[in-house]
Amino acid sequence: MSLRLIELVSLEDLVSPFHAYRKFRKLFNFSALRVELRGVEKDAAYKGYGVLRLFKCLLLQFMEDLSDRELMRYLQENNAAKWFCEFSLTEKTPDFSVFSRLRHRIGTSRLSGMFSILREQLRADGYMSEVFTFVDATHLISKATLWKERDEALRKKYERLDNESLPEVSADKQARIGCKGKNKFWYGYKKHVSVDMQSGMINKVAVTPANITDGQGFGHVCPSQGAVYADKGYCVQPAKQSARCRNVHLAAIKKRGCPS
16 A cells, blocks of 8 residues: 655745845835725726735736736746745636736826835835936837838828828827937837936836937936936936926036037
8 A cells, every 4th residue: 555645835935035036025015005006906807816916916027027928827837926926836826818907907107106105115225315326218119010000191191101190190199200319210119217326226217209309308217316327318408407406416428519
């Protein structure tokens, strides 16, 4: 007669004590987000999961750069991810469609408020100081071929497809054509980011249409104190004006002939 040995395994024991997810969960008080998420909890799709657990799934999605389907599989196969999002070892994790619905329900305004709450926790604990800040911008290409837009512009007899005519024919009404230098063009958006130089943590993020210059977008991510370091794209009047309004020292690289 053979004996079957049953070993009881705890998910807590399967996650290394030095895992980054442990540090991340210890760093933030996620319960402070419950007020912001109160209006989202009514959706029937979240019953059984809890909207705060699902929000943690979206955080992992951002940190690991995963699609909705990849996130679904990541939660199914990764024990550390299950632990971080407070799923048990054998508990069924969400379908990929739940994540897109949650993002839509949260919306950009509520998400910005939640980001501010977590950022203030970091500042209160001394992880961010805003003494020295680095600011830069990068391009985000819209997932559009523009072939249909071109054909629609021809049908409407527009002379050219540019930032004036595109909103009339494009499915993405907010995307624009951006330019960097003389040869780099893209259709989509621009992401403006400020980083606390003491910790290397992102302080603020803003997304604008691609035709908004770095200097024009600076006001969206300008800190409330200290000095800001940036490239010569910020040695322009809009950036200087935003810095003066926030009482910030703008240490941008000067362009040739640019007045101080």
